[in-house]
Amino acid sequence: MLDINLFRESPEVVRDALARRGEDPAVVDAVVALDERRRAALTEVEALRARRNAESKAIGQVRDAVERQSRIEAMRGVNARIDAVDADLASIEAELQARLQQVPNLPRADVPVGASEHDNVVVRHVGDLPAFDFEPRPHWDLGPALGLIDFDRGTRLSGSRFYVLHGPGARLQRALIQWMLDTHAAGGYAEVYTPFIVREQCMWNAGQLPKFIDNLYHDAEDDVWLVPTAEVPLTNLHADEILADDQLPLHYVAYTPCFRREKMSAGRDVRGIKRGHQFDKVEMYKFTRPEDSPAALDAMLADGEALLQALGLPYRVVQLCTADLGFGSTITYDLEVWAAGCGEWLEVSSISDFGSFQARRAGIRFRRSRGAPTEFVHTLNGSGLGLPRTLIAVIENNQRADGTVAIPEVLQARMGASEIRG
RNA sequence: GGAGGGGUCGCAUAGUCUGGUCGAGUGCGCGCGUCUCGAAAACGCGUAGGGGUUCUGCUCCUCGUGGGUUCAAAUCCCACCCCCUCCGCCA
Structure with a gap:
């Protein structure tokens, strides 16, 4: 607001x-x-x-x-x-x-003006696209072939857009989550475990309501909502608090599942595990003084990129133009990873400075000194990273001609293996 | 799920039965000052947030939240939220 x-x-x-x-x-x-x-x-x-x-x-x-x-x-x-x-x-x-x-948030002055997502600006490419001497397979082939992804049983259990991960698939996802959390923790983010179900007020505070009501799961019996992103509980962590100046900045990282109805995206990304009703994500979140948020955004972007670099995944940084900017954001960078099998750039992170937009809704303030007036903090959020798509990129980019998949070195200890074979 | 107790200004409490002098007393904490070479102690003063305005004044709202009764509500009534204790059940 x-x-x-x-x-x-x-x-x-x-x-x-x-x-x-x-x-x-x-x-x-x-x-x-x-x-x-x-x-x-x-x-x-x-x-x-x-x-x-x-x-x-x-x-x-x-x-x-x-x-x-x-x-x-x-x-x-x-x-x-x-x-x-x-x-x-x-x-x-x-x-x-x-x-x-x-009313959506005001775009920062340096956000490129555009009419649609086609006007988003690719800021830079990092890493070389992998070369193959065979035709790389998309994860919806490779996953089931290796016994990692089970679409049929997921659908049987829960309907379309659900899937089951088996064995090394499940383990790879868990290794990624744990590695990301540990990496961010080492980078100064405090790890938190939050509820995945929240009150309605939390959805308003974070700016999910009223705009995105169609995309949220709601339990009518207890009038509670399933989180669509960890951003929701993290925003509300300090709702209605007046923070002391020396508490800022606050950096958090949280792992949560995310639940989305995807009504608005019906028919889009229906193949594979790119877009499901339930997915996992590790989320970075910061509360800063107003003047510190631009630098905090740059740092968060670098923290997201560092993960992709460590995984050896080629990616590009995209700055969203004014037309594609999220409702509460003043400026947003997306990280898109290359997925060799499906031949697409997949958005694995969206990193935004919300300015005082959420803070005003949620009543998150601070005081510079004793007796000073209260001011709203700035909040920033960014995925670090979204799981299914990171998983896709790892599998597709590291596949070999014989159908096996090499595990990135940073994950090998947690995987207890250096490759996946069927 | 059953029974009971309770949410008051950072913390702890008084006030609720008997509505008005209570936006609210006391202790602790914190801030400033006096004293002191300095400090402690003691003493004095101060110490919630938000809004309106004809603005260094006036005023409104908030005693868990939202309604109601009343000229008037922390205080009476209703609903909801949360916390605690006991019983039952259960991971």
Whole structure:
């Protein structure tokens, strides 16, 4: 959520930013108008309340029964007016909130303007694409052939877009998770284990609701939600807290499964394990002072890249243009790994600076010093990395002519093997 | 799942029965000051967050959350959330 003061003081900044995203800037005028109406109603109702409070206090002191009664009668009329203005105020506020919640974050000034994802900018390529003297197979062939991936049983258990990993497949995924967690921990991220089921408020705080309601799993009986990413519980870790300056920055890393309905992506990426309703992810998350977030973003990007480099996987860094930027993000870099079998660049990480957007929603503040005013922190998140796609890249890029797969050196100890054979 | 107790200003507590002088007392902690060569102790002062405004003033909201009763709610009523104790069940 954006700061309402931004709409009041520099509406043109918001308008420009929305236009760069390809969004309709008309919301700005609606918000400004609602804000003015809100403040007018607020001033009125508060004046009435002040009167009531003072008079009620006075009535408490009155001994004379007749006078007391007449003054109580008089206050009934004031109450009726308070109720009327209050009802008006409540509806104005509800609408203002609803509008504000729908406004995406403002892109950072250096984000390239674009009309669609085709305008995203490839910043750099790292690593050479593997060369094969045979036709590399996609993981949906190779996986079942090696007994690593079992699509049929996954579907039988849970429906389409579910799969089972067997033996070395399951073990490879676990090795990757553990290695990533250990690597980030060594890099200064504090490891946390969070609930995978959260209250509705957490979804609002993280910006998942109301926008992405169609993509979330919800349990109606207990009114709780399955996390679509560790970003949700991590954002909420410090919700409604006022942090001390010396606590910042806070760096966290968490492993969680992620649950997504994928209604919006029906028919996309249906083959293989690129896009499932359930997948695993290791997530990096930072809370920083506002002025520190740009550097923190660069560092997080480097931390994500370091994993791909250590795995020996070729990848490219893509900067999202304004049109493709996520709802709460000011700037985002995607890491896309090359998958030789399916011949695609797969997004394994999306690394973003959310500015104060989530912090404002979740009430995450800090104070620079004793007595200083509270300020919202900046939050950053990035996958480090998404599992199924990393798994795909490892398998497809390291396959050999005889159908076996070499295990990257950094994983061999955890795998207890240097290759996978059927 | 059954029975009971409880959530108050950083922490610990008073206040709730008997609604008004309670946005809230006390202790601890913390900050500033006095004293001191310095420190401790002692003493004094201060110490929640958010909003509106005709703004160094006035004012509104928040005593778990949301409603209700009332001229007036920390205090009475309802719903929900959370914590604790005991019983049952269970990984």
